[in-house]
Amino acid sequence: SRSLNLAVIPGDGIGQEVVTEGLKVLSAVLPQDVKLETKEYDFGARRYHATGETLTDADAEALKQHDAILLGAIGDPSVPSGVLERGFLLKLRFLFDHHVNLRPSKLLPGVATPLAGQPEIDFVVVREGTEGPYTGNGGTIRKGTEHEVATEVSVNTAYGVERVVRDAFARAQARPRKKLALIHKNNVLAFAGHLWTNVFNKVAEEFPDVTTEYMHVDAATIYLVTQPERFDVIVTDNLFGDIITDLAAAVSGGIGVAASGNINPSGDFPSMFEPVHGSAPDIAGQGKADPTATVLSVALLLRHLGHDAEATRIEDAVSADLAERTGKPARSTSEIGDALAVRVAG
C-alpha cells in the first residue's frame, strides 16, 4: 500500500479555512490504497508574536520528512512588512531549493475576467525561485540620512538559470502547442539578460520541436492583456515572474482560482503548494474565502507526486463547478469544498 505524508501549514487569515477544504478534496480524491497522513505546523503571525520565530532549523528538519507541503497563506498586518515573507516563505524556498515556481493560468468557462471578449487563456509560467533579486544580497550605508545608499543585487548563475530553463522546455514539449517564451529585460539588464538569453538559446537546441520567442517584460504586460492567448509556457526570472503571475492571475479569473507550486524537481526536498492569494485578514473567519485556488494547488501537488489521474479529476471538478457558478448565490468556503469533494469522489 502507498502513502502520502503531508505537512500542512494553515498559516494566517483565511489560510486555515481554505486548507481545510483543500484537505477535504484531497481525501475524497485519493484512492483507497493510498494512506494519507497529515501533520499540521504552526507558522505565521501567531507564532511570530508568541515566540519571535518564523522558521527554525528544527522546523525545517521536521518539514523535510514529508512528501510535500500544503500551505494556506502567511502574512498579517500586525507583523512588519517583510518579516514573514523573508523569514518564512522565501526562507523555505531557498532552504528547500524550490527553483521551479510553477504558476498555471487558465481562464475556465464561466469565470469572469477583467478583459473584454473572454479570450482563450491557457498558459503556465515557470518562474525561477531561488535567484535573481530575491537572494537578499545588497545593503545600505548611511541609513536614515540624506546620504543613504541602498543596493539590491540580482544574482544569476548558469547553473540556476539552466535548470529552470530546461524544466520549462520539457513542460513546453509536453503540451500540444509546444511554445516557450523567455521573458526578461535583456536590453537594459545586460549582464543577467545575456546569461538568460544565452542559456535559453543553448538549451533550445536540445528541444528543436519547441517554438521559442523572447519578449521584454514590459512588452509582456501588454500582451498579457491584449493577446493572452499567444502564451503557452513562459520562463522568467524570480522578480519578473512575481510581477507577471499576479497579472496573469488577474486576467485569468483572479487570485481566487490561482494555484502555485514551489517545486524542487529533484525530490531532494519536499515541494510546497499554495494558492497565489494572501491571507486576506479582512474576510478571515467568515467562511467567505474561495478555496478553489487551494484545491487547484492540491491538484498540482498530486501531479508532482505522480498521481496524475487524481490531479486531473480535481481540475475537471473545479472546471465543472466554476461553469455552474454564474447567476447562483454565493456559497461559503465549506460549501464550495463540499461540492468539489462530491464531484471528485463521484
Next chain:
Amino acid sequence: SRSLNLAVIPGDGIGQEVVTEGLKVLSAVLPQDVKLETKEYDFGARRYHATGETLTDADAEALKQHDAILLGAIGDPSVPSGVLERGFLLKLRFLFDHHVNLRPSKLLPGVATPLAGQPEIDFVVVREGTEGPYTGNGGTIRKGTEHEVATEVSVNTAYGVERVVRDAFARAQARPRKKLALIHKNNVLAFAGHLWTNVFNKVAEEFPDVTTEYMHVDAATIYLVTQPERFDVIVTDNLFGDIITDLAAAVSGGIGVAASGNINPSGDFPSMFEPVHGSAPDIAGQGKADPTATVLSVALLLRHLGHDAEATRIEDAVSADLAERTGKPARSTSEIGDALAVRVAG
C-alpha cells in the same frame, strides 16, 4: 518676442513619420510671437551602422543648447539588443539627469481598451529615471561557461529617491483627487524598499492634504486591470515604472496614444519627450503609424516649458479627434496630423 529652440530626433522606423506630425501640430498651436527653431539630429540604427556611434560627447554638447528635445523612436532589429537602448536612450537620460520620467494614462472617450466595461482611467506615473536597476552596475564572471555568474545592482540613493518622490507629491497635490501611491516591493527588496518607503513617508509629512498608499508592484498589476480608476498619481522605481507604464498604456488605449517625458525639472539640461511606443519597423514608411502619442508628447513638452494653454489645446484636440474615430475608416499618419493641426489652430 519669445522663442522655442527644439532638438528633433526622428530616429528609426516610424520615428520620422510621427515626428513630422508632431512638429506640424506644434507649429499650428504656437502663438505668432513664439519663434520656433528646430534642428534635426541623426541618431539611431542608420548612424550606428555607418559610424559605430550612438551618442558622442559632441552630440551631447549640441543637444544641451536646446530648450527641449522631441524624439520619435530609436531601435531596429539590425542592431544587437541593448546597443541603442543603453548607448543612446539611457545614456541621454543619465547625462541629462532626466530623473522624472512622466507617463500619463488617460482613457479618452471613444478609445478602445482591452478591459471590459470601459473603466475611468486618469492617472500619471512618475517613474524615477536615473537610478535603480538601470545604472548598468553589475557584472559577469566566467562568461559563457557553466559556472557563469551575472549580477545586476540596483542603486538607490536618498538624494535620487527624495527628489522624484517630492516631484510626485507636488503633482498629486495639484490634481483634484490629490492621491499618491508608492509602488515597490519592499517586503522582498528590503534595502531599497526601506529607503523608498522611509523617504516617501517623510516627504508625505510636508503634503498633509495628499492621501497616500503603498502597494507592492505585483498587486499593482492586478489593480491596474481590475480597478484602474483607483489610481491618481503613482511614484515608483525605474524598473517597476518601466513595467507598469507599458501595462498602463495597454489598458488606457494602447501605445498608439501613450506619451512620455524624460524630465529634468531643474532645467539644467533640456528635457526629452517621446511616445512610449518603439520604432515599429514592420509598418515604417507606410503612413500607417498613429502620430497621436507623439502629438501628446508635444503637449507634455509645451507644458514643461510653461506653454500651458497650448498644451491643453493639443490635449483637447486629441480628445475630440479620438472621440470621432469610432466607425470611421482608418486615416494615414499625415491625415491624423493634419486633422489635429486644424483643430489646434481653430
